[in-house]
Amino acid sequence: HVRVTRALRPIFLVDCRYCGAVRRNLRQIFQSLPPFIDILLLLLFFMVIFAILGKNYFNTLENSLVSLFVLLTTANFPDVMMPAYSKNRWSCVFFIVYLSIELYFIMNLLLAVVFDTFNDVEKMKFKSLLLHKRSAIDHAFQLLVSRQRPMGVSLKQFDGLMRFYRPRMSARDRFLTYKALNTSGAPMLSLQDFYKFYEVTGLKWKARRSGEHWFDDLPHTTFLIFKGINLLVKSKAFQYAMYVVVAINGVWILVETYRLNKGVQNLIYLFTSTSTNSASVLSLSVYGVEVLLKISGLGPMAYFSSGWNLFDFSVTVFAFLGLIALAFNMEPFYFIVVLRTLQLLRLFKIKLRYRNVLDTMFELFPRMASLGLTLIIFYYSFAIVGMEFFADVVYPNCCNTSTVADSYRQINITFGNKTVLEEGYYYLNNFNNILSSFVTLFELTVVNNWYITMEGVTSMTSHWSRLYFMTFYIVTMVVMTIIVAFILDAFVFRMNYSRKNREPLDNPEDENGIVFEVEVSRDEALATLELYKQTCLGLSSLSSLQGVLQAMDRSGHSSLVYQGRRSRTKSDLSMKMYEEEIQEWYAEYSRENLPQLDQSLARELDSPGSEPSPFPEPQLNSQTGPHGIN
């Protein structure tokens, strides 16, 4: 019996907590499917017309259809035309017209349609999330305002909300969040203040460092030395000097590679030759000194918070490891040596466009990884089906009845006294085990010569096997189109953003993400402490507030500034990008929803009973409380 249900196993895999991104990708793929299928039908329609029209060039209609399907992937291109072309030179017109319409027009239209749907779905998702948040805030505000203060939310009420919404947040952070929202200085939050709730609620709070540099508190002489290093590593001259070193090093590597280009296996030799070695030791020491200077000049925190510095650091460390590996002749690690060339990538930092491209690359990485995972899940399903039906069907010298027999041949040919093994190798592209299947499927994804594998398997099984390969082609086409659309979208979005704001995304301010600053005076801190004591919270939750007072005592200032930080998300960028449209959406939303909100608000305030209770004391130890809505 055939056990194809195993192919459905990935469904269980996807339905776990860690596969959220994969589920999102699958949803996106399914949302893009209807327009995709529409254009696919158009594609197939023209294919059928051309198959009927070009039947003279192929023997049967089935042949004609299969050949034109493969031609769509260009995998059989000049070959499929050659016999007809050798008979009549004008027959090339048929193939050229077919390819121009199908490959160069409709296939691009396919990409356009998917890209467009993708774009639209992303924007609609953003819009609905935004309006959901606004509606949540409206409702929360309505529940929180009291009869005494119908226009705003007091700290007491807000604190009750936060204890429910984020049970693990400390009392200090709850207070600081309230302060961050409260821009007017009034003793309560207006609805306008409250609308910023989702921007502020994820911040990590920290007392602002008093000084600018990490070495400000050191003795004067040391301070001057570090200040000098700091100015040095921040100077343009230092930067360009490093670029020059990298460039010279790069040229050196290339020259050496050409000079010692003496056949196989000289790679190790190349990187162990004395001249290269001394040069690489030299350049590596320069890089090492640079890393040390930067770390000491900027401080470890500032240094490692930049992606580019992290990249420099890891490449330099790898190069050192490679040098050690060479010194001890550890062959398996020789590939680390070659990573040294990645240093050259630093040169690309000079130009803004490369910075944009490489930043986009880093930014895309998590999404690309999840798309890769999605692809692997499809691979897995197809691999299971392939192993079930096609395991062990191809082997050396099989497929003699097909037109691709040559590619599966493995024979010894004797020329005089010399025996040469002529190999077609394609029997290696089989479905014998899961790893071979994955490699075979990757080859099918790359598309070139995929029909050799298809025809080989088909000749050993039945011609229904083609269905498997064609289905796989279409599925990977969908996923690949989504990947292209995704890269396009991310890149174009980023470029438009930096154009709109006339600043590159990677300027220092942006690198720090979103920053809010709140100043807390001694009196305020004391008043809040009193308030919290009244609401009878446990002492443990008060300690964080008492910490604030202690910090004030230590520093001797009467007020302290706290900074709340979080990294910039796609949603923040979208907020800026769609600024005008967002105002329209809000206006539309208000027209539809606010009247009824106002009414229910009025009803609530009219209803008898005292001030609507602040939230009841939440069970801080309970695991069932809501942990935040994202």
Added chain:
Amino acid sequence: HVRVTRALRPIFLVDCRYCGAVRRNLRQIFQSLPPFIDILLLLLFFMVIFAILGKNYFNTLENSLVSLFVLLTTANFPDVMMPAYSKNRWSCVFFIVYLSIELYFIMNLLLAVVFDTFNDVEKMKFKSLLLHKRSAIDHAFQLLVSRQRPMGVSLKQFDGLMRFYRPRMSARDRFLTYKALNTSGAPMLSLQDFYKFYEVTGLKWKARRSGEHWFDDLPHTTFLIFKGINLLVKSKAFQYAMYVVVAINGVWILVETYRLNKGVQNLIYLFTSTSTNSASVLSLSVYGVEVLLKISGLGPMAYFSSGWNLFDFSVTVFAFLGLIALAFNMEPFYFIVVLRTLQLLRLFKIKLRYRNVLDTMFELFPRMASLGLTLIIFYYSFAIVGMEFFADVVYPNCCNTSTVADSYRQINITFGNKTVLEEGYYYLNNFNNILSSFVTLFELTVVNNWYITMEGVTSMTSHWSRLYFMTFYIVTMVVMTIIVAFILDAFVFRMNYSRKNREPLDNPEDENGIVFEVEVSRDEALATLELYKQTCLGLSSLSSLQGVLQAMDRSGHSSLVYQGRRSRTKSDLSMKMYEEEIQEWYAEYSRENLPQLDQSLARELDSPGSEPSPFPEPQLNSQTGPHGIN
């Protein structure tokens, strides 16, 4: 001696009047080049790193580089991996990583960068054109306002301008243009009125037809018949009935094709078999009746103004021609018979998305054609160079020293008493004459197996020949990327437009293009005639105005409505798309330019001298006058 300068001949070709679109394409290609080259460098950088890293798999560094370059096009994909893969299964990781980074990431980034540049260039071009027009209008207004009427332009001044700007425009049209601009009803044009100048100036003016249908003036009985036909062909039921006919016809063709699928050359038989023939005669008569009904119901003018109707009409006519060709057994025209299947394309009209796609297709056609022409010009240059260097270098059984000798083989193999010609055919892909060169270059454009041609030619000449093929690959990559970016842009623009305006672009109102209506009363026409007589124009230019009065006399109305029409251009769509941004651009422009304009305006009005003269009498017969600025 080598005559490669012939390859530069297309430069003269491009520099002619009819190649404006090609020049625009070339400009766009050159504008996209800098970002393109940037990403190309990144691509080559990774290629070099992988070439050094993977030298073990290839013999020399040159081999390694060439193989990885070809691998980038996937043309040698599984083959280049197979020898290493057969030795060590894990070597596939190298190739998979290389393809993932280079092909699936950076190549897509290349498309993204070109698409983004393309988009931005289009928008900037639109913006600068728009601001130029506004500045032209500002200056013209300044020149036209007189001391007596500092706030506006009178008909007299406006007429003077138009006689200069459009010498061939009739007096009536100049007057109607003035009326179309003058929305306030005041006796002069304000600056705000004048800003619409470029929207109104290209209109074609016609008296509005009194009735709705072409048959309104026919006798009552005939009118009723045509009215009935009109209602019938406009009804949903009629439309869907036609779809059903088309669908049945399509199914019939497919079934017959499969049923009679008996090998080569039965195509003619298929389309001449009795059952098919009677079916096709039946369906064709249905289509014919439909065409006649529609023409009579809608009137020929309305019928042929729709692109879809034109398509229906021509397909039906072709099918009739095919039937006649069959009846007289004219074999060379059999391909017309197959065009009958194009009728099925009508089914795609049902769905909005297909209408959008197909409309975009029709809209793109002129641009695609000019892009195709651009490509052909590149082909021509490369063909000349190719013919100069590679003419007659490949022939049957050549290239024995290369790895692709098999593809050039042409030998007779004898199995027992049967002799089989084994042909590689690739010697047909040569540069012996211009036509062969073009076909060879198209094959190189499609990319698949292009390295066989490259290696064949290289083995018969020097390895510097590879430079030619690689350069060609990169050039076509640029052009193809532009084509993809262009299709993407056009489609996404169209979809965004119809989304923004919540109406498909192809609704009847839009199909009519831009329409302005102006009502002219008898008194106005007389007054204008008087004014024109005063300015001493020749009688010939007054006849068009007298025509208006005569038309009023004939119809017996005291006023006449004129309609000005023109087709909707991309600029009109852009105006709607970028509505908000345009306001910003204008505001920015006013801040920068208006103060100085106001000053010069004030200076002008203060300067001594009478009313600034209306334009001097233009020489209507002179051929050197400006014919309009576009």
